[in-house]
Amino acid sequence: MKLPQFPVGGGCACGQFLYRLKAAPPLVYTCHCTDCQTLSTSAFTLSMTIPEESLEVVRGTLRTWARTTTESGVPQIAHECPTCGVRVFSKTARTPGRLTLRAGTLDDTRWLYPVVALWMKSAQPWFIPPAGMLTYERGDADWAAASAAWRAQFE
Numbered sequence: 368m369k370l371p372q373f374p375v376g377g378g379c380a381c382g383q384f385l386y387r388l389k390a391a392p393p394l395v396y397t398c399h400c401t402d403c404q405t406l407s408t409s410a411f412t413l414s415m416t417i418p419e420e421s422l423e424v425v426r427g428t429l430r431t432w433a434r435t436t437t438e439s440g441v442p443q444i445a446h447e448c449p450t451c452g453v454r455v456f457s458k459t460a461r462t463p464g465r466l467t468l469r470a471g472t473l474d475d476t477r478w479l480y481p482v483v484a485l486w487m488k489s490a491q492p493w494f495i496p497p498a499g500m501l502t503y504e505r506g507d508a509d510w511a512a513a514s515a516a517w518r519a520q521f522e
């Protein structure tokens with residue numbers, strides 16, 4: 368598998384907000400918590416938690432709203448397009464200097480092979496993790512092991 372050449376582009380659905388991802392993320396994961404199911408209106412989210420400086424805004428501004436997650440009790444600040452409503456990323460005081468980018472907002476998503484599945488305890492019963500995927504019942508992943516697994520894909 369090959370990483371793309373960075374920077375790579377992304378944006379919301381209506382195109383009002385565009386960004387560049389300047390560096391490879393430490394890893395990509397799926398989250399199957401019930402909050403992510405509601406927010407994605409689907410079965411899970413595909414995300415990457417990256418240093419804030421990895422994301423460069425090309426144009427547009429996002430509106431924010433705070434959501435207190437069911438499990439952690441720590442507010443997450445969602446950043447979403449005021450026109451189309453796509454949530455591009457979120458931030459939380461738990462991970463200062465980092466943001467969680469919704470990976471589906473990237474222009475090219477073919478290189479996004481998640482290596483970790485979080486919150487398997489609320490995953491749909493039909494979700495069978497691919498071989499080698501690290502799975503966690505809750506959100507407490509071993510991030511060092513997960514990041515190593517992510518990098519190993521591209522060696």
Ligand SMILES: [Zn+2]
Nearest residue numbers: 379381448451
């Ligand atoms: Zn938009």
Ligand SMILES: [Zn+2]
Nearest residue numbers: 398399400403
């Ligand atoms: Zn989640």
